[in-house]
Amino acid sequence: MPLDARIADVTDRIIDRSRDTRAPYLERMRKLAEEGPRRAHLTCGNQAHAYAAMGDDKDALVAARAPNIGIVTAYNDMLSAHQPFETYPQKLKDAARRVGATAQVAGGVPAMCDGVTQGQVGMELSLFSRDVIALAAGVALSHNTFDAALYLGVCDKIVPGLVISAATFGYLPALFVPAGPMVSGLPNDEKAKVRQQFAAGEVGREKLMEAEMASYHGPGTCTFYGTANSNQMLMEFMGLHLPGASFVNPGTPLRDALTAAAAERAAAITGLGNEYTPVCDILDEKAFVNGIVGLMATGGSTNLVIHLIAMARAAGVILDCSDFNDLSEATPLMARVYPNGLADVNHFHAAGGLAYMMGELLDAGLLHGDTLTVAGKGLGLYTQEPKLTDGTLTFEAGAGRSLNDKILRPVSDPFQPAGGLVELTGNLGRGVMKVSAVAPERRVVEAPAAIFHSQEDVKAAFKNNELNRDVIVVVRFQGPKANGMPELHALTPVLAVLQDRGHKVALLTDGRMSGASGKVPAAIHVAPEALDGGLIGKLRDGDRMRVDATNGVIEVLEEGVEARAPATPDLSANAHGVGREMFEIFRQAAGPATSGAGVVV
Template identity: 70%
Template structure:
């Protein structure tokens, strides 16, 4: 099927916009690749330090004739999604050895859990942790003794940070190995109901804790379709996972077999063989367009509107909000996974999952079929499904029909005709809104503003009974320069209760709302942010605001508001404690959200 003309136009636009920086990037990584295996340029003393503790692999490493795989791991056992990684390096080293290669843990990177820090001071480090991860992975790979790389990471900022590092070392092949989602626990909608009852005082903390523990109950990724699972989808759509590997549960024979296969593939695609696949050439404009298509088709996390531009810039590619908006207009929403529906990712995977979706999108001309991937040339590889047959891993034809059309539908009959992500512009700046879970009658909200500088103050006003009429809640000074751009997901139960009481409510913020943003309209990532004197800093209580997700408008309708001086907030409380003092340089130098809120690129 020929590529859809809109996707062709967007791809050409990205290619033209990026020509200079992408050209310089490719020259740089090709020069590094042409220099040959890095170990050959190291002195014997350098190499001896690197191999001293490698036991049975020392001789092969010293000879320098077999591929050496660098493992960068985000393992810790506080993240349920990352706990399975504890034993991956041991397995990877053994399989590499059996495959005529070697493998070493090059280094570890931090991995924080946004689920732990939601509504807490630690959330102000969350977005910046992405750039820290990129830096830490860069340090790990800087030993320059690796012919290939394996990246172990799943969750919110970890995968984007690792991709940024893989792009920086773009002459080296990169394989991303997932750990998989936890098995299904308490249904996400049931958990959400308990959260709302707790917000209104109908149940106590004991009931809330029981519900949360029943939902988050074992190893693996949280099962709702938030940023972590959106990351896993992206790695498949962008060709950095093995086909069909994203949503296989941890600690299963199939999961282990995919880890084995990923290790073997990492050894096969180095410059020492005849199928060299450097990461920087896989991460081209086609891969990023395919990733955006996947984001829209699945109704994925709004956080990726920040992360994809940052990842792309690390590979010399410049994305803009207009690219997301234009692609969203032509890509149907094919999946309903919580918070956009009742199903979780295990149900989605069972219904046909990514293989079915990719096949449908290819037939509709909505993917670059010819994109390079670690599995081979062409996205057709990703329509196949991994299975263990008589103990052997094989890829068979994937689902050609949805097994549950309440969860997964064909591209020709999606849940909506577009991906549900809209760019917003107007006299309040630029932002985005995700409307895939927002009822159509709430796509346009016009109401008086109520202005806050702290999400805790919103909840306090709610408990005092101050929201009694239609309101657009403005939570400003939440951008990257102000306090690291925390997610405001903890406001979801409060705003949902107001909406269910019959009020027309919305959120406008220069902060984030995360992959769990749902049925309340939320204009997020508004830029310029208030801390830079952006228009949000001029809004006053009672100003009439208009959020129009149909036309893409975000405006203040109160005459003369632009002439007001910008409010300057006291942000001193956000600058120290819980590690925040260590990130002063990040807050001072971070770029705008429209460019990915990045520090290191």
């Protein structure tokens, strides 16, 4: 099938926009690749330090004829998705040895759990942790002893940070190694119902705790379709995972086989062999377009809008919010996974999952099928599924059809003709809204504004019955320069209760919502942010506003707002406590959401 003209047009304009950055980036990578294996440039003393603790692998490392693979791990016990990585380094080393290679843990990177910090001050470090992860991975690889890299990361900021580092070391091959989702527990919609009941005072904390523990109950990613699982989808669509690796549960033989296969494949694609595949050649404009199409077809996380822009910049590719909007319009919504459906990611995977979806999108001309991947040339490889037969890993054709059309549908009969994201523009600036879980009749809200400077104040107003009406809740001074752009997911139960009471409700903020943003229309990532001169900083209680996802509009309807003096809240509390002191330089240097809200790119 020829490439859809709309996909081609967006790709062409990204290529054109990126000419001045992509070409110099590739030139740098080519020069670094021409220098040959990294270890060849180390002195004997340098190498002795690098190999001192490597035991039986020393001879192979000194000979420099076998590939040496650097492992960058985000293992910790705080993230259920990352806990399985505890045992991965030894598995990867053993697999490397079986194919005549060596592997070393190059370094660890921090990995915070947004589920723990939701609604807490620690969330103000969350977005900046992406840049810290990129920097930490850069330190790990700076030893210059590796021929390829394996990245162990799954969750929200971790994968984007690791991709930024991988792109920076783009002359090295890079594979991302997932751990898979936890098995299904309490259904996500039942958990959300209990959260709303607690917010409304209908149940106590004991009932809430029981529901939360039944939902988040074991190793693996949380099973809803938020940022963590959107990351896993993205790595397959962009060709950085092995085919079918994303949603295989931890602790299974197939998961172990895929982990070993990642090490084997990393060894095969170094510059010492015949299949040299530097990641700079994978992370091109087409790969990023494929990733965005996957995001739209699955109704994935709004956080990926910011992260994809930052990841792409590290590879010399310049994305704009309009690219997401236009690709969303071209891409049918094919999946219903919580919060835009009742199913979880395990159900989605069982229904045919990513292999089926990519096959459909390729057949419809909505993906670039000629991209380079870690598995080889062509995205068609990712329509295959991994199988374990008599202990041997093979890749076979997927089902070729949806096994549950309430969860996964073909391009010809999607849940909706356009994808899950809308760009919003107007006199308030630019923002985005995830609409895949928002009912069409709720996508346009015109109502008076209620202005807040913290989510705690919103919750207090709700408890005082001050929001029991049609309202657009504005939470400002939540951008990267103000306080690190925390997620405001703790507001979801409160706003959902108001909506369920029959009110027209929307959120507008220069902060973020969860990657699992739900049924309440939320205009987020508004830029310029309040602290950077955005008109959102001049709004007042009662201003008539319009949030319109149908026509892509965010605007204040009052006259003379531009002439007002901006609000000047006391933000000093954002500078101290839970490590925030150390991130003042990040707040000062952060770019706007429209350019990825980053510090290092």
